[in-house]
Amino acid sequence: MSFGKEEKLMKELYKKNKQILCWIYQMKEYINRQDRVNVVGLMHALATGISEILTEVIANKVVFSECGLEIDEEYLLSVLQQMLRAQEQEDYILYGDILQLQMLPMIVGIQNAIRNSGEDLLELYWEQNMQALKEKDSYLYEQMLSCEKLHEDSPYSQDIYSMEDTTVGDLTVAVTAEDKKLYLHSNENPTGYARPLIDTYYDPYIDEYIIYGLGLGYHCQYLASKDYDLDITILENDIGMIQLAMTYTDMSWYFGHPGVRIVYDPDWKMLSEMIRPTQKQIVLFHQPSVKRIKDGKILQQIQKYLVYEGSSRARSERMIRNYLFNIQHCEWNLTELEQQFQGKTVIIVGAGPSLDKNVHLLKEKHDNVIVLAMGAVCRKLYQLGLPMDYIIITDPKEISNSQIQGVEESGIPIIVLSTASKGIARNYHGRLYMLCQKGFEDAEKLATEYGLPLFETGGSVATTAVDMCIRFGAEKIVLIGLDMAYTGNRDHTTGARQEGITDYSDMIMVEDVYGNPVPTTRPFQLYREWIERRIERKDVTMPVIDATEGGAKIKGTEIRTLEEVLTGISVGSVVE
Template sequence: MYRIIENGEGQKTLKVTQSFCGESKSHFLHSKYHPHIEADRFAREHYNPEFPTHILYGFGLGYHIEKIAGLLGSGSRLYVIENNLTVFKSALENMDLCSILENPCIFLIVSKDVVHISKRVKKIIDDNFDEVNFITHPASLKAIPSENEYFKFVMENWNLKKSITDDYNNNLQNNASENLKLNSPNVGIFFDKFKDVPIIVVSTGPSLDKNIDLLREAKNRALIISAGSALRPLLMRNIEPDLFAIIDPQEATYNQIKGYENIGIPLIYLATAASYTISRYLGPKLVAYYGKYDNGSEYTVDSGGSVATTILDIAIKMGGNPIILVGQDLAYVNGKNHAQHGSHTSIYSPELKNMRRVKGQNGEMLYTSLGLLSYKYWIENRILNEQRIFINATEGGAYIEGMKHIKLRDVISDYLKESFNFKDEIESILKESGNQYV
């Protein structure tokens, strides 16, 4: 429901009421009291004169667009995207938009067709590489129609990625520089070496506590690759993964290997992973290059932003089939988002009510964060055209499109019928690569 509200001075805003999962929530697209002042503040905070091209999501009632237009330099362009046609219609009917519609520097992309919007935006970016300032109007993001939930996520994720700080980027670069000195072999030496071999990817979602002990039965029947955060929970149960991975750039990752620095299990690390941690691990190490940190390598990975998505991409490139996820909840389950004894903990709080919701494996609706939701969508897109079996044996959490959802006990009995000597196979591959630790 959409309703125009006027303040005492005749200035208008739009109240948007939406229903989701039986709950109704309302918000205003602009301040009820001082929309012009709010718009001026927004424009000054988000406009960057260093960029000639600006892409803004959210037309709203146009207040902030007028303010940004007033800041545009000579030759600058402002592209405004709006996916909610009801909002745009309300602006046309209730506001004087002449200064926007007649401005030759402002270009509107108004459509409920997200494919059309995506194509237009991609062309703008391709034509103006490294010269685009992305701006999102938060209240407009909330008003994206529910049928375009994925588009809403893309816009929110776009906004999230803008917040990455210079300090974070410097940390990545410093880690990459230090890690390069290790001369570790590329994880690509494993690519295509495990064709049609079952691979289990172990994460530390809260549902890992339900079936972690079953992984003992899967040992030597599936190649087990664990996230660094799952290493301790596994070893505490005398379950040794065949490989484990660390991708996080923060030094706190050292807690994942503390006390296990010399266990001899090969570590796969992202080129930008915390060099402090990686240098202190004494076992075999393999580096995974990605994106702009590819080091000119023939073998690269698609990280996807999390350790689980990185491992999944590596498992696919290894040739694994089926590929089985365990502990990959991608949501808060009983108020937690990590298993016990892992390197992360999370307790339910009322703040979760402001998070996104996602369909669970049993049709229930679960709370999730934007980051976890991005991993879910990444996984679904990554496996979309792969001709192999993907199984989510997490036994809880979010439903992942394109995967079979099967209990781990049934996966073991139905899919893991052969025995393998993974330790010897891995050592043989490492020796061929000249790894100094073997």
């Protein structure tokens, strides 16, 4: 075989192998999901493609032998026959096992041999992509013409980019910054690893998507393939990354989809303007791209968004199942509950470490004082024989079921969020009230249909409790056990789950109620800031008193001791 024909053969086989390897990984996903329609649909293409590749390899086994791959013709054909027999018998489990355990290693071996051939397999797409970009987006086109200069002036100018092959033959990119190497895509199957990410976020009822982080575009391409009518905006802060994608990947998926646009966002203006949680849109952050962000303030804002998004994403399967169970087993009519809170002093009891200082004083509470205990601390109060009027639980995870163990027969009414773990409603023998929350579509529809109040969760049980007391018109709101910090190197009161600090690297030092530094975490800080913003609103006409006697300072609250609150001593100052 001449040099030119051999080079052409290797390049053609390499490209075919890339497609076959992607199909094999995709087929395994379909089989694991018992997706018979897609399994059957892909089988013919796989059988045809693999047969063509093996025929070419066997016909050129001398060439492959020179590349270090000895071809066992009998074994190759035997595996192919086994695969076709399993296909004919519709034994999809066996078919998948043959693909993964026998066929996949063979195709990967062929791919590695082609790499060892010494042929230049790298394809460059810059010219064809730029020509198409000029037609699609003239503004980005002009920016890309100046991309070298723009990159030199950017925070990423010292980063080192390395293009690397993957198992399937697609490229990944590794970025080295400050002696730390970070991969933006899988070294095995970039497209395959992008699919679960997009499948997690994709909602057929949502048309608008914002993605931060282009990378080489695998996740963006898969989302674009979902629907031709989607509106997808891809924001990228590093023009060098856009340059890499335009140079080393075929961007026809982008040029051929009218709803996809790529935006170079060097000063974060577009990101700030486009993230509007009240709109019907989904915002997706490509985590490896987020890790590259050098602006600490922006990184903090994104982390803040991710905390909220992670705690309240409406379409998680667990939350929907909890909701469907809770609406059948809890009371929706909150008129009676609201009347119990209206005009009363409400003590919200958290499970922070400072609770040990003053929890015993709850025995002295008056009849016109309501004790609202968070789930994490209700068992402690019950065992101590301390008064509790209500318990509030919001966590959708099953682990929260343990919070009521030993309290099931107490008769204390429990207030649950509509998406709280259904195990609470299943196991508790007392009265249950359900709160409908903003941001969860099913609860919003229920509230609209039946005229129910909607509550803001803020991402935690503490923030939900504060909002509920405000909306119910409490006369005073008193916080105890709400440290929002690791007071005394502890995160919970005695008897509750304990996690001391072993690594201070991720801790943030904030001011405590006494003016001293205290370590806290990013989630604690976000919840505290949420409460600070909430109590600044015009509907907050009652005083909010921090009687925790420890923990992070909450701006806008009056600092008092619990003893002062219970004895009616009106001293203390508002935290500025």
